[in-house]
Amino acid sequence: MTPTSSPSEPVQSAAASESGATAPIVVSAGARAILDAAAAAFAKASFDSVSIADIASQAGVCKANIFHHFKSKEALYLEVMREACKGHAEFAEALLADPTLSSVDKLRRLIEYDFRTLFGNEERSHLILREILDTGCRTGRTLVEPxxxxxxTAVVGLIRQGQQRAEFTTDVDPAVLAMMVGGAAMMLFQNRCSDGLLAGVDGSADPMACANTVFRTVLGGIAARGSSPATPSRLREIP
Amino acid sequence: MTPTSSPSEPVQSAAASESGATAPIVVSAGARAILDAAAAAFAKASFDSVSIADIASQAGVCKANIFHHFKSKEALYLEVMREACKGHAEFAEALLADPTLSSVDKLRRLIEYDFRTLFGNEERSHLILREILDTGCRTGRTLVEPxxxxxxTAVVGLIRQGQQRAEFTTDVDPAVLAMMVGGAAMMLFQNRCSDGLLAGVDGSADPMACANTVFRTVLGGIAARGSSPATPSRLREIP
DNA sequence: TAACTGACTGATCGAACGGTCAGTACCGTA
DNA sequence: TACGGTACTGACCGTTCGATCAGTCAGTTA
Incomplete structure (x- = not known):
């Protein structure tokens, strides 16, 4: 590909102008292309599996140009992760602070939001999921972890709030429950995107239907109505 | 390290002799050391991040010796995955076929089994978790997928069985529920093993306590007793 | 003793990797 | 016209990768 028609025009992050919520930092069009290509590549394969040459080829620039815009491969990866993580925890925190909603409603909205964001941007979701698992790459972990x-923390707080308001039972650890919900969303997303791991699963077609199922199950359980409460002998009170 | 004291003695899989359930195939002591080292390495990092030199060093053999026992790096990886996957679905299938247990009991035992196996062999769990996420490596996927x-399939069948017996409600997609349970287990495991991602989480300390929480939540939900059934307007009947 | 087999090694291969560098083209400013 | 700065390139560097090779050694068989 030719060195682009009009060089050096510092547009405001091509991706940001259409999504509206990402990358306030001004980057050149060339750097933007590199970041986009790198995000796509790192979402598809692990850090070591992606080569600078691949990214350069995909971005339509030469290899050396990548090192002109980014200090190293790790620095590029870090920048990709920084963009992917932007504005991720705000929703849960705002929901927690909302005084008008019931905890049940908050929980439903949270689960719906989780599924919407997870399925709404598959590339970003894959990026973060991969980062969580890949314990080998500590550089990015420091970014994703907080x-x-x-x-x-916000989700746990939301559940604890519901327990204090007597909307939820107190015999469940909020942290474990938060991980249950998060894990369910991740599993359903991963299955959907791995095109065929568990292909043909009925309910996984519609993310919002899944979200609804998860919400109803967490809230009401699956025990047939009228049956005795589940194994009271094994109940464990949370202090 | 020296070339080992007594060469060429085809022992019956050192790991198998103590665990009792794995690797009926007879492999030489040298190959065994390579497989163990490779399993540990592939559990810690991605396929491309692990080098043959690393594995050789860890196994106490030279690089070329690995290619004497295994055709290629991919063949070695495939063999590692084959051993890791051995005897994984039998429990759920046996549970499904059991005529003496109630579906509620079956579900509890299944969740307990999931957590026990997941937390019981961290190396194997990491191996499989990584394989599930890493869509780039299709060679192993063909092994893990079935x-x-x-x-x-067995878990879905178990839940469907419970619905037919009127032990579980019919307004939940068994497939989505199965993925909920699996996802919860994976998330809790991953958090535990990533030493610090969500460090300080109360309930994640004891795997069996987590299993119990998951079971009770799935069965009974978290809605305070006496409250109205969860959002009946959004109920979705499964055909 | 001789022939054969399998386990194992050091040396080495070409390819691909991340990264560097001198040089070119284009810009706004003076 | 000259200059400094940015974007960008092809050629190249040293290293490491997976894989190959000829050859050594120990044990088994004839």
Missing amino acids: VFLRNF | VFLRNF
């Missing part, structure tokens, strides 16, 4: 910690 | 499909 994001997830903030989000997780 | 394993998970079998297990998943």
